[in-house]
Amino acid sequence: MITTDPSTSSRGAGARKPKRSLAPRANFVSRWLFPGALIGLAVATVMLGLNAKDLVLNSRDGNIAAALTDPAAPGFAAEVVPTPTLLVLQTTDKGEMVSAAILSLASADGGGTMLFFPSDLLVKLPTGDSSTLAKVYADAGPQGEIALRRLLTRMIDADIDSSVNIGSKALEELVRPIAPLQYILRDNVRTVQNGVAVTLLRSGQVSISTFEQVQAATEILGPGEASVNRTARQVAFWQAWFDALHKVADKSTVLPAINAPLVRFAKSFGTGTTYLEQAPFTETVVKGLTVLVADPNAIAKIADRMIPYPVAYEPGARLLVEVRNGVGDLTRNEPMNRKIVNASGQIVVLGNTEAFGVATSSVVFYDEELRTRVEAFAKAIGLPAPQFVDRPGSSIEVTVTIGANFTS
Helix, strand or coil: CCEEECCCCCCCCCCCCCCCCCCCCCCHHHHHHHHHHHHHHHHHHHHHHCCHHHCCCCCCCCCCCCCCCCCCCCCCEEECCCCCEEEEEEECCCCCEEEEEEEEECCCCCCEEEEEEECCEEEECCCCCEEEHHHHHHHCHHHHHHHHHHHHHHHHCCCCCEEEEECHHHHHHHHHHHCCEEEEECCCEEEEECCEEEEEECCEEEEECCHHHHHHHHCCCCCCCCHHHHHHHHHHHHHHHHHHHHCCCCHHHCCCCCCCHHHHHHHHHCCCCEEEEECCEEEEEECCEEEEEECHHHHHHHHHHHCCCCCCCCCCCCEEEEEEECCCCHHHHHHHHHHHHHCCEEEEEEEECCCCCCCCCEEEECCHHHHHHHHHHHHHCCCCCCEECCCCCCCCCEEEEECCCCCC
16 A cells, blocks of 8 residues: 655745675766766756746746746746655555655656665754664654654755655555566575575566565565665666666556556656665764764765755745846856755746846845845855845845856
8 A cells, every 4th residue: 555645745836885795886877977967957857947837926026927938038037846756665564664765856758866765774863863764763653754754854955745655565566567577686685484594585687576576675674684785675676667667658558547646756767767876874883783874965965966956845944046047048057056956045936137148147135134144155156245135025035147257
């Protein structure tokens, strides 16, 4: 059974070197092509955001924009469609956390990124204490999914649209129409039955069809095995599913006819280019045990790439930013947008100035109480001290104008 929880989403208008024995070696695509490809995908996502139906804000904030549908035209402005995101939480039939994965879509044409988190990943809590993700989930009881989701949104500094709780049985039902999934398994999958060690899946070429095989591939944790090994198996399993979906022209024939988030994301991931990543961590030995400590900076960098247009995980966590191109060269938007997002800005409007030929880039803000924060923001994106303009009730907090002096 798949359960979906959209209740904690705050989305609305205005509103990523483990030891080889523990984790899979990053392949060429993940390590080198992933960052470059997502830069290109971010440009495509800009075009997603320029939705002609949403031309309700222009550079003066609050007036009805003219019916301009050319993103390169002076005076064009449009609300930005945030990057779609989903949290997939896998649990056992006993309610124990198996893993968590955050998905994001790249463009309307399909594809995206899936970032996996091992259950025993040690993370820093808002209280300053540390805990594994599995313990956060377990300690929260019936609110475990919500607690885990809130923690992960803080880690990636972005809201997550909705979450799905899925078990091996529901996962088997999803992949059954396209089974068997065939791929290479790096290590044996073992468990203990009646006090005897049993091998459920052998390393090498595997063919996954049954519930027991899906459970072994994605859920079983062998005696003395680190959860990051299981995460590696999950990455391989999901990649095989998406690869199989790529080969089906009409995805509706092999996916349930329901409007569930996971089904929609699977359809997209089975259409375009997908990237599957494991949350970066460092290893620390505590009392003779190896502990996986989350690398927050590396995780944040992956999140910045996979969610080019984030929504704040809570009100006020990001500045609401309008970006105006003052030169007519739209290739300058992508590098500026990256700077803005990295500096904790949420881009809500993209557009152009009323006339091109702006020589100098600038930052303008509309609430005096935000001065210190906006000054730090302007410095972070490499622009001069911001200018204050009194605009009471503005839904936009900052306007960044790209001038001819901005090149990268």
